[in-house]
Amino acid sequence: MGEMATLSRHGDVRVIWNPDNKEEVAAAKRSFDDLTKKGHLAFAVRKTGEKGAQIREFDPEAEKIILAPPMRGG
Amino acid sequence: MPNVNGTVYINGEIATGFRDLTVVWTNWVNSTQTTATTVSNFTNEVWSTWVSTGTTSTPIFPGNFSYQPVRRTPEEQAAYEAAEAERRAEAERRWEEGRAEREAAAAAREAEQAEANRKARIVLEENLTDEQRKQLADNDWFEVVTPKGTYRIRRGWSGNVDRYVGGRATDRYCIHPSEQVPVDDNRLAQKLLLEADEEAFLRIANRSTPQA
Numbered sequence: 001m002g003e004m005a006t007l008s009r010h011g012d013v014r015v016i017w018n019p020d021n022k023e024e025v026a027a028a029k030r031s032f033d034d035l036t037k038k039g040h041l042a043f044a045v046r047k048t049g050e051k052g053a054q055i056r057e058f059d060p061e062a063e064k065i066i067l068a069p070p071m072r073g074g
Numbered sequence: 075m076p077n078v079n080g081t082v083y084i085n086g087e088i089a090t091g092f093r094d095l096t097v098v099w100t101n102w103v104n105s106t107q108t109t110a111t112t113v114s115n116f117t118n119e120v121w122s123t124w125v126s127t128g129t130t131s132t133p134i135f136p137g138n139f140s141y142q143p144v145r146r147t148p149e150e151q152a153a154y155e156a157a158e159a160e161r162r163a164e165a166e167r168r169w170e171e172g173r174a175e176r177e178a179a180a181a182a183r184e185a186e187q188a189e190a191n192r193k194a195r196i197v198l199e200e201n202l203t204d205e206q207r208k209q210l211a212d213n214d215w216f217e218v219v220t221p222k223g224t225y226r227i228r229r230g231w232s233g234n235v236d237r238y239v240g241g242r243a244t245d246r247y248c249i250h251p252s253e254q255v256p257v258d259d260n261r262l263a264q265k266l267l268l269e270a271d272e273e274a275f276l277r278i279a280n281r282s283t284p285q286a
Contacts, residue, residue: 007259011193043266049203054270068263069255073280074232074248
């Protein structure tokens with residue numbers, strides 16, 4: 001199962017999809033596209049916590065995707 | 075002062091229209107003839123000019139205001155104080171009535187924040203290596219190793235990332251999400267960006283030197 005967590009003020013919001021289910025994949029992709037268009041950063045991560053990679057296209061085969069709000073200097 | 079063409083002089087200088095909103099005046103004009111008397115007045119004074127046909131108008135000034143204390147009879151003073159006491163009691167009663175509602179709302183906000191923090195801690199721990207997880211449990215910080223050094227991510231919203239070179243903290247970085255998230259989500263975002271694109275992290279963050 002694919003999993004996407006969006007970091008937000010309420011804690012993370014999770015979307016789960018079955019890679020074999022086209023509707024679920026499409027819904028997850030829509031969420032991904034909506035947020036990345038707003039500037040969210042997307043990272044494909046491994047469940048072991050090892051170094052992830054930034055992605056710009058939705059990958060339905062990713063183990064886990066984390067979306068973070070845009071970053072800025074403090 | 076206004077003239078028949080609508081030019082306004084304020085403090086001796088021509089103003090366009092009536093820009094100074096502190097100058098309030100009313101000019102009634104007769105359909106056949108208008109006259110406005112030239113007067114000097116301060117822009118914070120309120121005055122009215124009545125004009126009549128064929129005569130010069132005289133502006134009416136309110137003059138200088140001075141404070142006049144209210145004089146009451148003893149009976150009137152007692153009634154006034156009683157009314158004031160009643161008003162204060164009513165205000166206090168309404169405040170007390172709203173207290174329970176306000177406290178419930180505050181408690182709900184605290185519970186929501188606590189739940190968000192709990193979820194953020196879970197997500198952070200899920201995305202750490204075993205070593206980072208141990209560092210977090212022992213010290214409330216964890217380290218990310220990159221080609222440019224070791225970054226220690228402490229608890230905090232800003233200025234919470236220190237780079238260590240040769241065992242010494244050489245740089246401090248301030249970078250966080252543009253919208254408010256729980257502090258552990260902030261740390262996770264910092265970690266992810268640092269690992270995926272250290273150059274971008276360094277470009278976005280504000281750098282300072284840690285105090286000795």
